[in-house]
Amino acid sequence: MIQNYLNKIICGDCLATMKEMPDNSVDLVITSPPYFQQREYGSGGVGNEYNVEGYIDNLIEIFRQSVRVTKKTGTIVFNLGDKYIDGNLLLVPYRFAIEVQKLNIVKLINELTWVKVNPAPKQCSKKLIPATEPFFIFAKTDDYYFNRDAFLEYRDIIFNGNKKKAGNDVGKKYFELIEKSDLSNEEKLQAKKELTEVIMDVKHGKLESFRMKIRGLHALPYGGQAGGRLTQIENKGFTIIKIYGNSIRKDVIESNVETIKGNIHPAVYPEFIIQELLKLLTKENDIVLDPFLGSGTTAVVAQRLKRNYIGIEIHSDYIEYAKKRIKENCNNHVLDLFL
Numbered sequence: 001m002i003q004n005y006l007n008k009i010i011c012g013d014c015l016a017t018m019k020e021m022p023d024n025s026v027d028l029v030i031t032s033p034p035y036f037q038q039r040e041y042g043s044g045g046v047g048n049e050y051n052v053e054g055y056i057d058n059l060i061e062i063f064r065q066s067v068r069v070t071k072k073t074g075t076i077v078f079n080l081g082d083k084y085i086d087g088n089l090l091l092v093p094y095r096f097a098i099e100v101q102k103l104n105i106v107k108l109i110n111e112l113t114w115v116k117v118n119p120a121p122k123q124c125s126k127k128l129i130p131a132t133e134p135f136f137i138f139a140k141t142d143d144y145y146f147n148r149d150a151f152l153e154y155r156d157i158i159f160n161g162n163k164k165k166a167g168n169d170v171g172k173k174y175f176e177l178i179e180k181s182d183l184s185n186e187e188k189l190q191a192k193k194e195l196t197e198v199i200m201d202v203k204h205g206k207l208e209s210f211r212m213k214i215r216g217l218h219a220l221p222y223g224g225q226a227g228g229r230l231t232q233i234e235n236k237g238f239t240i241i242k243i244y245g246n247s248i249r250k251d252v253i254e255s256n257v258e259t260i261k262g263n264i265h266p267a268v269y270p271e272f273i274i275q276e277l278l279k280l281l282t283k284e285n286d287i288v289l290d291p292f293l294g295s296g297t298t299a300v301v302a303q304r305l306k307r308n309y310i311g312i313e314i315h316s317d318y319i320e321y322a323k324k325r326i327k328e329n330c331n332n333h334v335l336d337l338f339l
Contacts, residue, residue, distance in 0.1 A: 002026070002287065009299065009311040009319050013045075014291035017312050018065040026310065027074045027145070027286035029066040030277060030298055032269050033059060035081040036092050045314065046292075052083070056096050060103070062291060067105050067138075069289065073145050075281045076106065076138040079114070079269060082130065093134045106138040109146075114273060115254045135277065145286075148249050150279040171199040174212045178238075182216045187237035198240050211241040274301045282307055296322025 002025040010017050034046050036055045046062070049055040059078075066076045080093040101108060112135040119131040178191050191214070201207045213220075213229070215237045220230055232239035255270040274297055282288060284306040290298035293311030295318060302309035303326060313319050 005310045006287065006308045007303070007310075009293060009296075009313060009322060011313060011316055011319055013314055014312040015062050015065060018062070018069060018291060021065075021069045023068055024071045025287070026069050026289045027071055028077070028278070028282050028288045029070055029074075029291065030077040030274065030281075030288060031066075031290045031292045032079040032294070033062070033292050036083045036090070037085075038081060038083060052090055052092060052095065055092070056099055059096055060099055063100055064103070064105075066289075066291065067140060070140055072141045073143050074140065075109070075144050075146075076140075077135055077277060077281070078138075079133060079135045081133055084127075093136070097134075097136050100136075100138065106140055107142075108136060109139050109144070110137040110251050111135070112137060112277075113252050114270075115252060117254055117256045119257065135273070137277075137281070145281060145283065147280055147283075151249055151276055152253070153279070170202055171195055171210075171212075174214075177212075177214055177217055180217075181214050181237070183214070183237040190236065191238045194238075194240055198242065201242075207242055207244060209243045211243070212238060213241070214238045269297055271297055271301050274298055275305065278302060278305050278307060293322055294318055296325045300325050 002022055005021065034048075036052055037048065046055070046058050049058060059080075063076070063078070070076055078096070080096055082092050083090050097108060097111075100106065114133045114135060116131045116133070119129050122129050174195055175192065178188050178195070181188070183191060191212075195212065198207065198210050202209060213233060215233050220233065229239045229241070253273055253276060255272045257270070278288065278301060282305075285308065287308045287310065288298060288302045289310045289312075291312045293299060293313040296311065299309040299311050299322060311319075311322065313322065
C-alpha cells in the first residue's frame, strides 16, 4: 500500500524500489537524475554510464516506472542538464525527451526553462556560459491537474497592486471609432452596447482593461487568434478582447543556483522552482515522489506546502543530510521568493 511509503525516505536503488510500489498511486513524480558524466555521486550508477545512449536507456527504464506509479490525473517532471564531449554539446535533455515520446505513453505538456540568474562561470573563451536547463512536464492523460493561477502567483499580487483606477474617459476613443466606421446602424448599436458593458466591468474591477477591433479600421487577427475573433469581426463588425489583469504564465522561470551552508550534495536544485511546480501540479495532501531525492529539496518543499512526499536515495549520507534539512527547515519560513 502506498501509505507505507508516505513521508519517508527509502534507502535503495530507485528502479528496484519503484517496481515494488503500486500502480496509479502518486500525484506527481518530480526529480533531477544525476547528469551524464558531470559529477561523482559516490558509487557509480546513473550518470556514470560509458556513453550517452546507455545513460538515456537507464533513464527510460526509470521513467517507465514513474509513469506506472503516477495517477491518471498526475504528471511526471524530469530536470536534466546537458554535457559537452570533445567540445560538442550532446543535447542530452532533448535526446531523452524524444525517446520518451517514442514510448507513446505520455504527452509532453511543457518544457519549462530554468534561467539561472547566477550561472557558474566557465573558463572556455570560445563558448557562451550555459545559463538554462529544461524541466520537462509530462502527463499520462488529458485529465491532469494543472493550477496555472497558482504558478508564480506572487506576480499577480505585484501586478494587481500596481493597477491604476480606470478614468472616466476609458473607452471613449472606441465610441468615436464606431461612429467613423462603415458598420451598419444595427452593428453600431450592438457595438456601443457591448462596449458600455465592458467599460463598466473595467470600472468595477472585473477586468484590467480591454481592446476593441472594428471591421475596416483595424488589422484582422492572425495565427491562433484567427478563429473566434475573426468570425466575430466578419459577422458582427467588431470584437472585444478582454484583459483580466493577471500576469501571463510563461514557460520560463528565473532562479538562482541553490547554495546551502553545510551541504554535502554536489548538485542542489532550487527550492523556489520545486515550490512553483508543486503549486502548479498538485493540491494539499497529494503525494509527491522523487526517485533521486539527493539533498532532500523535494521533500522539504512538499512538507512545507502540506503535500505528502516519498523520497528514494541510494546514498545513506545524502539521506541523513536530507532528514536534517527536513527537520530544520520545515515550517521555519514561508518560501515564496520574489525574484
